[in-house]
Amino acid sequence: MIANERRLDRRAAMRTLLESRGDLLLVTGLGSTTWDAAAVGDDDRNFYLWGAMGAAAVIGLGLAIAQPGRRVLVVTGDGEMLMGLGALATIGVQRPPNLAVAVFDNGRYGETGMQASHTEQGVELVAIARACGFKETFDIVDELGLRDFAARVHNAATTLFARVAIRADEPRRVLPPRDGVFLKTRFRRAIGAE
């Protein structure tokens, strides 16, 4: 367990990941990582999940396979990742080089009252990802590590997994559009798939 002072601010972390995004495609999970992405700035190439808990990483997989010429970043929370842990095994087998999965880990279920998640009790997501076959993993507790990962997202030769230790706080909610058809259609248009 890492003391709160050695954890990153979630909004600042999302800003760093998207700072030089280029043509990066972003998938965020239910719920706080979706608000984090919206706080940085809405973008047609962001696909936000408002539901379907556990889906974020595998949506990223399908997208990365379909768009091998573009980089895909999934940012989700520890609770959302824990609900679909099998996804790490599925992605570990496929390992498209253009996919990166980052988990903002505050050890809490933020949307339901900040109850402790399994990571708070010692479950190690990075160890799970490695055991599932991810060849390049990051356990990030500071800005330097985050910047290293953010750069790697754009030039990695294998699927990346990062656990980003973030503080257990609740910044003001910034809500992106929640019409699923709108989000899907504008994303597809933005990348020329529609």
Next chain:
Amino acid sequence: MSEPRKGELPDWRDEIFAALKAAEVRQVGYVPDAGHARLIELCRDDPELRAVPLTTEEEGVALAAGAWLGGQRAALLMQSSGVGNCVNMLSLIKTCRFPLVMLVAMRGEWAEFNPWQVPMGSRTQTALELCDVLVYRVERPEEAAETVTAALDIAYNGDLAAAVLLAQRLLGAKRWVK
């Protein structure tokens, strides 16, 4: 895909595979099932298709959504028990109107030996319909490929979810004692 020998009818599983190819399906997510064994093998052997083994069927729903976000068509292969695993994930499909095609090998119906398969098998169609998935049932081999094609057409033309249930009578009941 091997050509059928003279005088021999083509295998319906090969015809389903040809239907997937003709519809330009590019990703196939699957949880292994005896009824889908040959189809899975054909998909894995085809360089144009990405065959993705899943740990649970709901991953396949998310995979198909991601594929379509990126402009590719997908199909999911699963057993009827797996339909139950997909229920919440189907909210993604309905809310965003993602096209989705599921090919479901039925268990728990015709001559089933294992009673543990019956609760989900006997409610597979109902569960899918509750989630607004269109359901087509195949009982005879000659209907298989055209039904899969029809499901792909309606799903990808209309941003709808469709499932093809391959009846246990068609697949043949599992042999428990060899």
